[in-house]
Amino acid sequence: MHRIRKILAIGYSVRHIVCSGSRAGYEMYAADAFGDVDTKRCAKRHLLLNPFQLRADVVKMLNAGIDGIIIGSGFESEDLDFLTAEDRKILGNAPELTKEVSNKAWLSSRLDDLDIPHPLSCTGREIAEGEEKAKLFHYPVVAKPAYGGGGTANFFCRTEKELIRCAKQLPEFLFQEYIKGTPASVSLISTKREAVPVSVNEQLIGLNSLSAPGPFVYCGNISPLVTKLSVSERMCELAAELTQELGLVGSNGVDFVLADDEPVVIEVNPRFQGSLDTVELSTGLNLVDAHVNAVKKGILTERVEARRYAAKAIVFAKQEGMVMGNLDRDGIVDIPEKGRIIRRGEPIATGIGIGDSRESAFAEAMLIVATYVCHTMLRPFPTSISVGLVCR
Numbered sequence: 424m425h426r427i428r429k430i431l432a433i434g435y436s437v438r439h440i441v442c443s444g445s446r447a448g449y450e451m452y453a454a455d456a457f458g459d460v461d462t463k464r465c466a467k468r469h470l471l472l473n474p475f476q477l478r479a480d481v482v483k484m485l486n487a488g489i490d491g492i493i494i495g496s497g498f499e500s501e502d503l504d505f506l507t508a509e510d511r512k513i514l515g516n517a518p519e520l521t522k523e524v525s526n527k528a529w530l531s532s533r534l535d536d537l538d539i540p541h542p543l544s545c546t547g548r549e550i551a552e553g554e555e556k557a558k559l560f561h562y563p564v565v566a567k568p569a570y571g572g573g574g575t576a577n578f579f580c581r582t583e584k585e586l587i588r589c590a591k592q593l594p595e596f597l598f599q600e601y602i603k604g605t606p607a608s609v610s611l612i613s614t615k616r617e618a619v620p621v622s623v624n625e626q627l628i629g630l631n632s633l634s635a636p637g638p639f640v641y642c643g644n645i646s647p648l649v650t651k652l653s654v655s656e657r658m659c660e661l662a663a664e665l666t667q668e669l670g671l672v673g674s675n676g677v678d679f680v681l682a683d684d685e686p687v688v689i690e691v692n693p694r695f696q697g698s699l700d701t702v703e704l705s706t707g708l709n710l711v712d713a714h715v716n717a718v719k720k721g722i723l724t725e726r727v728e729a730r731r732y733a734a735k736a737i738v739f740a741k742q743e744g745m746v747m748g749n750l751d752r753d754g755i756v757d758i759p760e761k762g763r764i765i766r767r768g769e770p771i772a773t774g775i776g777i778g779d780s781r782e783s784a785f786a787e788a789m790l791i792v793a794t795y796v797c798h799t800m801l802r803p804f805p806t807s808i809s810v811g812l813v814c815r
Contacts, residue, residue: 434495438462439699447712460758499525500570515673524693527597541688543600550590574639604682609662618666620659622702623648634739636768643735646701658686674714704733732784734776754791
């Protein structure tokens with residue numbers, strides 16, 4: 424079997440993948456939309472993606488003698504037919520399978536078939552063609568694109584009239600009953616024969632303290648999730664069953680909402696997840712290495728236990744500004760270069776915290792954000808942090 428040495432990671436942001444692979448000893452190459460300081464430090468070569476010349480840019484990188492390709496977030500619905508000749512190099516799920524599973528409407532139908540708990544869901548087209556479907560929902564209803572993660576385009580429809588109007592305007596959107604509870608996820612490593620859950624994680628969603636630009640925007644994770652053992656075990660069972668039924672391999676994640684300790688499946692991420700940072704810090708497992716071994720060798724990692732708590736907090740720009748200082752310091756990742764213009768609602772950087780409790784890990788991540796990130800912008804934002812610190 425050909426040894427995997429050089430890996431190209433392609434995605435909207437691939438810092439977490441590239442730095443994990445580098446720590447595992449792989450020669451990493453990166454193509455993403457940010458080109459953060461730590462991405463470039465961990466990559467042999469970085470390419471700033473241009474969506475209008477994606478094919479030419481990636482082919483250029485492939486000419487560097489790449490042994491394997493990891494496709495990250497942001498490319499779930501992209502046309503990657505030009506990689507057909509490189510299928511044997513793709514480390515993970517085939518693009519067509521990723522596209523299918525990432526389609527939230529398709530997944531909802533599949534979850535119905537498998538009798539796995541999930542929210543009532545309809546496409547905009549289904550509601551527009553049969554307005555009586557709007558009467559089936561309890562309100563509010565969450566509107567979200569059929570493809571894409573991060574929650575940036577999600578919004579509420581609070582009445583039947585509003586739902587019908589939005590459904591007609593957005594026929595390709597999915598409209599999903601809102602489940603109130605704790606956002607969570609399960610990270611897994613899978614082969615074609617078996618799936619092993621490696622961590623149950625709390626998700627940080629829509630935090631005002633991090634200036635999230637919307638109520639569903641992904642703001643980070645805390646690993647492991649603090650919950651009852653029986654609840655964690657049930658989530659792991661459902662996630663493993665679903666991953667196997669869908670035929671996923673490598674690193675995959677299943678998003679849940681815990682409603683009164685009952686896990687409800689929200690989405691499946693057939694790729695590396697944003698929780699990679701906290702999972703690795705909490706368990707000591709290198710996810711890129713485990714991913715490569717599962718995909719290429721059919722070797723599964725052993726079940727791991729959390730050694731400590733780890734938190735990541737992504738802080739967003741409350742208004743436009745320029746990065747004025749050097750953020751390259753311990754506890755900060757996704758480090759923007761000095762002089763970068765950051766638009767309102769875009770991520771600035773990520774604070775990382777470690778502790779012997781959920782509270783201490785989260786407080787450390789927030790302290791790092793408040794102490795350093797707030798003061799690197801042309802204008803002082805965000806204006807407040809939930810741990811009681813104020814950027815002045």
